[in-house]
Amino acid sequence: QVQLVESGGAGVPPGGSLRLSCAASGFTFSNFGMHWVRQAPGRGLEWVAVVGHGGRPAYYAGSVEGRFTVSRDNSKSTLYLQMGSLRAEDTAVYHCAKEISPYAGDWYFDLWGQGTLVTVSS
């Protein structure tokens, strides 16, 4: 079954850290760039980060640059997002998403996970 399943979301205090995972199945994970996109409660979607199919390059939204790190383990078909120095405004459902074309494709997405909720609150 072709799917992405996120995990790792939790409630954390401001300044805390968290690592999210996204397990992929049903397609050749190592062929595709992968992204994180978040959705704050009642808000729209915000692109967060991307990692290339081979693990590089990685790019970030300005709002998370220097605090978040995206990585992947192609042997485990898993994408990660290491989140640090968390702020209240990072509260959101975090989705992983797959680029539609293999290798260096355009950044739009034909497969998304349902998301995992991160709540940053004291």
Added chain:
Amino acid sequence: EIVLTQSPGTLSLSPGERATLSCRASQSVRSSKLAWYQQKPGQAPRLLLYAASNRATDIPDRFSGSGSATDFTLTISRLEPEDFALYFCQHYGSSPVSFGQGTKLEIK
């Protein structure tokens, strides 16, 4: 960064009617690299259209897209009950990519 503004915020229509959703960009979207997604409560977004007017796999032909540069439109020709959802546009013509704030299509 390109800002996408969707209108209306909420659209109330009945099944069988035609829906027209707008997405306006603050700058020209290169090569009409604009996608549309549908999202239902508690579900992942679903790709509907890419390159402004190309339907994704398995998307019914009642969904169509048009536009270029800064003005794009998603049209649903005859609404089915399952079409009532949240719709987002996204540009991917430059970095960073960005999304509109969404249009909620609700049953009248």
